[in-house]
Amino acid sequence: MNKQEWISSKQMAALFFAFMTGSSIINIPAPLAGAAKNGAWLSPLLANAMAMLLLACMLYLHRRYPGMTFIDYSRKIIGNWLTLLLSIPLLILVMLDLSYIVLDIGGFFASSMMQATPPVVIHFLVLLTAALTVRGGIEVMARLFSMLIPVMLLAVMIILIFVLPYYHPESLLPLFPGGIKPVVHGAYLAFGFPYAETVLFAMILPLARQEKENPLGKWMVAALLINGIALFLSILSSIMVLGPLAGEAKYSLFQLARLIQVQNIIERVESIIGIALIVGSLMKTTIMLFIFTVIVSKVLKSHDEKIFVFPVTLFALLLTLTMFNHEVEFFEAVYVVWPLFITMAAVVPFMLVTLVAFFKEESLKPGDDSGKV
Template sequence: MMKKSETVSSFQMAMLFLAYGTGSAVINIPAPLTGAARNGAWISVLLACAAGLLLLFACLYLYRANPGLDFIEHSEKTIGRWLTLILAIPYLCAVFWMLAAIVIDIGIFFKSTMMKQTSADLIHTLFFVLAALTARAGIEVMARMFVLLLLSMIGFIMIVLLMAAPHYHPYFLLPLMPDGIKPVLHGAYIAYGFPFAEASLFAMMLPYVRNQDKHVLGKHMVWALLVNGVTLLASVLCSIMTEGPLAGHMKFSLFQLARLIYIQEIFERVESVIGFSLIAGSYMKATIVLFILSKTLTRLAKLQDDRILIYPIALACLLLSVTMYRNETEFIEGVNVIWPLLNNIAFNVPLILVLTVTLFKRNWRKGRPSPAPSP
């Protein structure tokens, strides 16, 4: 059993999950998704969201099977410690890469839009310092803080989408699938890999929910994922209706959309609002991933102090973020092509394996005849 003094409500956990799932995806995904699926990009979002729901149901089932255990502890109980350690190797490698990639992405955004003369290394360092300080403060601080940041981020995005309404051209949505179903499936592959396939990581967080809220956790988590899907769907649709065929070729398409807003010299240059949303989303997601990575290593190493590894992990990921990629093209290819496949291998294969063994053991116990009563 995990002994934790910190707990959060089911609503706060759902908000953390929404911040983790939405994060930077709502700003980053519309462009590559539309580039792959074209007018059918919104269908790709629906397919990816459905796959994300299945992964979330798997995490919730494991949580209900052993409410006090996180995924690592549940895996050790189900398939043994040594097999868990073997499966943890690609899992940890992928999470380290994921954390570094989140900060690389925000560095690319700053260098290409708002702070072109600022060193990317400085941006990465500041982000990791903030993420490490917040993660070390604990999940309760994160939950209280991120609710306000998340509501502000989503509110700003929705305001920008509404203010851009005069620039929408619904006829850009047609024809629906000009090149058939294959591009839509390609888009679903991209959207599934980022952010929906990452839902399985949250199996490490669920045991922090208070006992009195456990009965409503599933409902809140499902609603959070659906809100994530709707937000991403709205961003994709608005990007297509505004930019048409160019939507797939413009980086940070929501940022470009915000630049079009001009209302009687009162509202203009509101793209900084979208910039804030991306910064806030990336910061929240980086902090949550750092927290999960620290907890995972702590459980595997059987350490007593849950926070002792946060600063070393942040330093290691900072070094990764400044050395992994030589240019932006390599990074984009890694996110859109390699990351969805790596997600399935590193995160979802262990989840499905542990789920399968858990179901098999439960069915075997139910089918086993009860011992005869002694005379």
């Protein structure tokens, strides 16, 4: 049996920020610009507001059932068999998400920086690094990511500042060239990736220590707000620099980094910045792998989730090599199928459990004997 590990509220918020921002900040600008055109910068704001609702529900359940994961209090609220039924699509979802992130990292290196390297090499190294980090425990993850997050944010700031000469604010007009519907469509895409994934954090939230001076809710809300601002600025900058091409340029921030040039002295820095950006995807891979092992251990009622790390890692590696034959298939799975799948497999069950818990609490309020057995 493993010794119980705990992290602070700030560290949990840092993990949450890395999880929500990791792969999205480099991937989401292009599809949103393609869907919502000039109004794409509004889409993540709407999606972020919906994520706040999910976060509020998650924190409510965390306060009501302290020390319990989603699987634990779901058993308490709706019963063991219904929880097991909900856990099956959840496990499939997390495994697919893990594989998609690794596939995206491999696609980034194959198309931008290491074109002669076979994708299997990139996938293997990423998953091995993630597996070894997960084996180290959540305390190791929290300390490591607290150092890597500033590196990722610094890379984003360098891009946004050094491409200032290329900004063309007129590219933002007209604001709604196709009406409000494309903006809502963009919000739907942004909600599916990354904001619907908020509910997955209910599996590791109990690992945060209870600290009166540092309330967990405050730090989690701050992390989600900073994430929204980062995505908003990234999309806004992509549109102002790339204009109509913003929806076509994959890995928008990396494309912006290629434009950085200062007095013929500082140039061709996109490789360094690209690695800093992809660090975010590596952090998300690690957290997703950790969440999957926690879900498996809770479903099987095992006290040692680390024994599942390497088998799960091997299975994820095999998935990355066999799921898609063409990049178009991957794009369709991520931006067409995924938002609907994660909503039905994770968000809807989570909200149903929250509603049942809320009405149970209402029925058991003092002075009301109707809910007592």
